[in-house]
Amino acid sequence: MNKNRSMEKKCRKLECDVLIAGGGIAGVMAAAAASRCGAKTILLEAAPFLGGVVTMGPLEALMTPEDSEKTVIAGMAQEFLAFLKSLDEKAVPTPDTTGYCASIVPYDAEIMKYALAEFLYQYQVKVLMQTMLEEVKTEDGVITSVVVFTKTGRMEIACKAVVDATGSGYAAYLGGNDIMSGDEDGRNQPVTALGRIGNVDISMLKKYVEEHPEEFKTFQDGIDLSTEFLHLWGFRGTLKEGYEAGKLRLLRNEIHVMQTTRLGEVVINYSRINADPWKEEELSKSQILCMRQLNELLAWFKETIPAFQNAYMVQTGYVGIRESGRIKGRYIMTKKDIISARQGDTDVGMGAFPIDIHKPDNGMECERILAGYHIPWECLMSEALENCFAAGRCVSSDFEANASLRISMTCMSTGHAAGVMAAVYALNKGNFKYERIAQLLEEQGAIL
Ligand SMILES: Cc1cc2nc3c(=O)[nH]c(=O)nc-3n(C[C@H](O)[C@H](O)[C@H](O)COP(=O)(O)OP(=O)(O)OC[C@H]3O[C@@H](n4cnc5c(N)ncnc54)[C@H](O)[C@@H]3O)c2cc1C
Numbered sequence: 001m002n003k004n005r006s007m008e009k010k011c012r013k014l015e016c017d018v019l020i021a022g023g024g025i026a027g028v029m030a031a032a033a034a035s036r037c038g039a040k041t042i043l044l045e046a047a048p049f050l051g052g053v054v055t056m057g058p059l060e061a062l063m064t065p066e067d068s069e070k071t072v073i074a075g076m077a078q079e080f081l082a083f084l085k086s087l088d089e090k091a092v093p094t095p096d097t098t099g100y101c102a103s104i105v106p107y108d109a110e111i112m113k114y115a116l117a118e119f120l121y122q123y124q125v126k127v128l129m130q131t132m133l134e135e136v137k138t139e140d141g142v143i144t145s146v147v148v149f150t151k152t153g154r155m156e157i158a159c160k161a162v163v164d165a166t167g168s169g170y171a172a173y174l175g176g177n178d179i180m181s182g183d184e185d186g187r188n189q190p191v192t193a194l195g196r197i198g199n200v201d202i203s204m205l206k207k208y209v210e211e212h213p214e215e216f217k218t219f220q221d222g223i224d225l226s227t228e229f230l231h232l233w234g235f236r237g238t239l240k241e242g243y244e245a246g247k248l249r250l251l252r253n254e255i256h257v258m259q260t261t262r263l264g265e266v267v268i269n270y271s272r273i274n275a276d277p278w279k280e281e282e283l284s285k286s287q288i289l290c291m292r293q294l295n296e297l298l299a300w301f302k303e304t305i306p307a308f309q310n311a312y313m314v315q316t317g318y319v320g321i322r323e324s325g326r327i328k329g330r331y332i333m334t335k336k337d338i339i340s341a342r343q344g345d346t347d348v349g350m351g352a353f354p355i356d357i358h359k360p361d362n363g364m365e366c367e368r369i370l371a372g373y374h375i376p377w378e379c380l381m382s383e384a385l386e387n388c389f390a391a392g393r394c395v396s397s398d399f400e401a402n403a404s405l406r407i408s409m410t411c412m413s414t415g416h417a418a419g420v421m422a423a424v425y426a427l428n429k430g431n432f433k434y435e436r437i438a439q440l441l442e443e444q445g446a447i448l
Contacts (some may be wrong), residue, residue, distance in 0.1 A: 024052025026392025027165030033419030060258030075446030099220030329396025331378035351410035
């Protein structure tokens, strides 16, 4: 037996047309789209699972495919939702009982985890899990390859185009592109781990809402308790009492509770820590503190709300980053673009979620969007790198616009567009024209 074993020293080599960095919901859509366009596609993801915040968060629900009048997100997102429905039949758009947005898609995070992986398998994308992007090599403003770190050593992957779906713009940043982060004072939104709670008595929960309407916020005429999937925003009095009784160390005025498609299960959005998303030490400490906050909340709910009496924690998620690096692109989407339902000549997708800013203190700043806005392709093009396209949370936007663009279904829309753009660039650089991108996106069902 060889006693002098060591990691492979030689850097292994791979090659592809399109390299997708990051396997969150945006990266998965981008990978499927690039592959559908005929590009040999590799997706790398640091975690052992796909989905990012959507599976490891885990989210309350996917928001939002519609504005107040029409569907705004279709294409690859719709194709994926149809596939998800074949595994989780109740994962379909349903009215948002808070009225905050037109509709939302509840789901089971465990089924989602499998669905995303299976979807890419069917699209024949080569997926490298537990693989961390480490270095980006460029020549004259063009990415030529990336170097990744794995448990067994390094690999260099030569590529013709890159989609940066890392949430933070790491690929663009490593390639020399500028990154924007935080509000005008450089402060980022707080981080949060969500909790999945099982064995909640939903009919008792509805009774609680009926008996305590003052606890809950809604943007419409009351909460429709006949609906199958409740989305609640509030629990104001219960939270205040818990804080005053010393049972909750975190004071939040309101929280979100959303039913998943699993019987008797809800996702709770309560924990909150002001942490620097660029510092691993702070994020690691936040993970512990968020789990503590969630466990305290569950204990308090079990004590005070009959619907939670027999509830238990199914999963505390990983600490989710709302906003960190935004890639500086050839156009920076602004708050004005969002609230004025902007439309232009080079649009590649849409969004309709409110501007939703969790303040570093206890508050929230919300601005509802009734008419969807259109996203131009320049927003997905990095300023300094010809073949690097942004998808998801890290698209080129100011702090406030990002607070709408970051929502999962809008990330699916920009993911789809970035995947098509990268494929067209990689396969046919000479024909990298907006008309060609728009034609392909429309053929694939996207709403531009
Ligand atoms: C607490 C919280 C609650 C939210 N609630 C909702 C909600 O209820 N509904 C909703 O629709 N949206 C919600 N959102 C927003 C939305 O879920 C996310 O913004 C969206 O899912 C982001 O998708 P993404 O693919 O851009 O990024 P991410 O999900 O962050 O995925 C990025 C992926 O890239 C990987 N990665 C990063 N760096 C590297 C690297 N160097 N090498 C390899 N891989 C890397 C990460 O591991 C990750 O998997 C919430 C967000 C948070 C944080």
